[in-house]
Amino acid sequence: MEDILDEFAYEALRRKVMAEADGEGSTTKVRKFIPTCCTSFTPIEAMRNVKMGSKIKEMATRLEAIYAQKAELGLDKVATITQSTWERPLTTSLVYEPWVYGRDADKTIIIDMLLRDEPIETNVSVVSIVAMGGMGKTTLARLVYDHAETAKHFDLKAWVCVSDQFDAVRITKTILNSVASQSSIDSQDFNQIQDKLREALKGKKFLLVLDDMWNDNYGDWCCLQSPFLSGS
Known part of the structure; x- marks a missing residue:
């Protein structure tokens, strides 16, 4: 899952750099008012979008599986009990x-x-x-x-x-x-x-x-x- 998140971060950074490069180039002022998704839509972009969509679906499926395992193991109940019963240790004035x-x-x-x-x-x-x-x-x-x-x-x-x-x-x-x-x-x-x-x-x-x-x-x-x- 960490690899997927890294890929998301890379893709977001790539798109940001491309958008900034596109805005700083020799494009007309009219072009700047057109959404980036419309000006940069290419077959390669479409393939990337499909790939990222499948990655998101894969990550959601894995998260659902982890959540189901947590419920089966009773980890949610353990967390609740731990938070409700733990208290800071008491202190007294006695000292050696x-x-x-x-x-x-x-x-x-x-x-x-x-x-x-x-x-x-x-x-x-x-x-x-x-x-x-x-x-x-x-x-x-x-x-x-x-x-x-x-x-x-x-x-x-x-x-x-x-x-x-x-x-x-x-x-x-x-x-x-x-x-x-x-x-x-x-x-x-x-x-x-x-x-x-x-x-x-x-x-x-x-x-x-x-x-x-x-x-x-x-x-x-x-x-x-x-x-x-x-x-x-």
């Missing part, structure tokens, strides 16, 4: 530090940023750790999250694995269950959950890690951070 090397400088820089008390308009500062997959973003966040200086500086801490499905209700509930002194919250009412989280964070310094964050919708972020504004 002796396994980590070469992150001391980065850890120190981020901790210094977090411990710096600077008044800002929104009362919420954000530190982003951005890199390609496998570069150690989650590990670095764990080292900062579990550091002794960080624990002393913040009244409350919460770790949420966001993953590719941004669920504001789930994220807010996870934060609330991490920082609230009462038992876990089972309510699904987003307004009620946010209101309780706002009360839990009110007047307190908190550190929140949103790990594996893919959503870049500014509206979703504004909605999620509304309760954060009550913090210290």
Whole structure:
């Protein structure tokens, strides 16, 4: 089939070159308004058209055969199951530090940023750790999250694995269950959950890690951070 596609590409290029050569020659202006198919129609062109038509029919027949084989082998069902059941691995704040090397400088820089008390308009500062997959973003966040200086500086801490499905209700509930002194919250009412989280964070310094964050919708972020504004 690849040979057929290559032949199609060659034929398309050949016709394009012939048409450009025909347009740039010593033809009259009237000739340029006549379709190329009418001016270049020769027995050889007719034979080429018949040949390409048979090639297209051959490729269509082979594609139909491949599609039938896919259905017989159940490959379409396998693809559907794979897409619906695969999920990104969850992450936690737990880390075994002796396994980590070469992150001391980065850890120190981020901790210094977090411990710096600077008044800002929104009362919420954000530190982003951005890199390609496998570069150690989650590990670095764990080292900062579990550091002794960080624990002393913040009244409350919460770790949420966001993953590719941004669920504001789930994220807010996870934060609330991490920082609230009462038992876990089972309510699904987003307004009620946010209101309780706002009360839990009110007047307190908190550190929140949103790990594996893919959503870049500014509206979703504004909605999620509304309760954060009550913090210290």
